[in-house]
Amino acid sequence: MSEIVLDQNRNLRDYENTVKEAVREHYRKMRTKQTVEYNQRMRKKYLTFDKPMLLWDAITKLNDLVDVSDPDLDLPNIQHLIQSAEAVRNDNRPDWLQLTGLIHDLGKLMYLWGCDEDGNSQAEQWGLVGDVFIAGCKLPDTCVYPEFNALNPDMANPAINTELGMYEKGCGLDNTLVAWGHDEYLYQVLKNHPTNRLPEEAMVMIRYHSFYPWHTSNSYSQITNARDDQYKEWVKDFNQYDLYSKCERMYDLDEVREFYEPIADKYLGKGVIYW
Ligand SMILES: [Fe+2]
Ligand SMILES: [Fe+2]
Secondary structure, eight states: OOOOOOTTSEEEOOOOOOOOOHHHHHHHHHHHHOHHHHHHHHHHHHTOOOOOHHHHHHHGGGGGGTTTTTTTOOSSSHHHHHHHHHHHTTTTTEEEEEEHHTTTTTGGGGGGGGOTTOSSSSSOOOOTTSSOEEETSOTTTTSSGGGGGGSGGGOOOOOTSSSTTTTTTTOOOSSEESSSSSHHHHHHHHHHOOOOOOOHHHHHHHHHHTTHHHHTOOOOOOOOOOHHHHHHHHHHHHHHHTTTTTOOOOOOHHHHHHHHHHHHHHHHHHHHOOO
């Protein structure tokens, strides 16, 4: 049975006092290299949907990946996925939300076909994980380590370095280039998946769960619209399970698969997913 109970008073995401230099270095590289040009290039390169893999094989592949940007958890990412799902289940929330917990970080699978130069390998994860921001307008001070914002080459471009940058007022998040990483990758893969029946809420949670400057710090109000206000409620609801489920409890995928497999079949079908 599920055992994960959320404690929202835990002091997580403490980037100032974090002792891990690797986390800081991750964000320095991410802020320096994630430009509009990079973002467009990655979409073209990785959104090809030509690599078939079953959901359960994909989940297993995250046994070999530890998220370097996470100051609070050093376990293989598969553990974080199961912990998130079990926390949702423990709260008796809907089955699709439980499944969303189980799959929300599967976009990290990109490391299998990524490389160091693109920042989506085991060694270099600045194009794979971490809090995201919008490429194409001024970086807000609400980003973690805002002192790195000035390192982004786009911030020297007067067509980009303003509040709106290349966007129109109120254009909405779906019309922006959110920094490239596992959120956008999985969203696009599932959007392309013909037997995907996940509700819109789940797709929004998947796409924007790492967008902390927006969902937690309320930046980008010049770009967002009423639709995004609804999105934010959904994403904040999901965030409690993503963040506060982190613990040392280790799971075996086989002990939970029996429970989640019928839910996965219901919302995603039984066939392979094209990555
Ligand atoms: Fe994530
Ligand atoms: Fe996560």
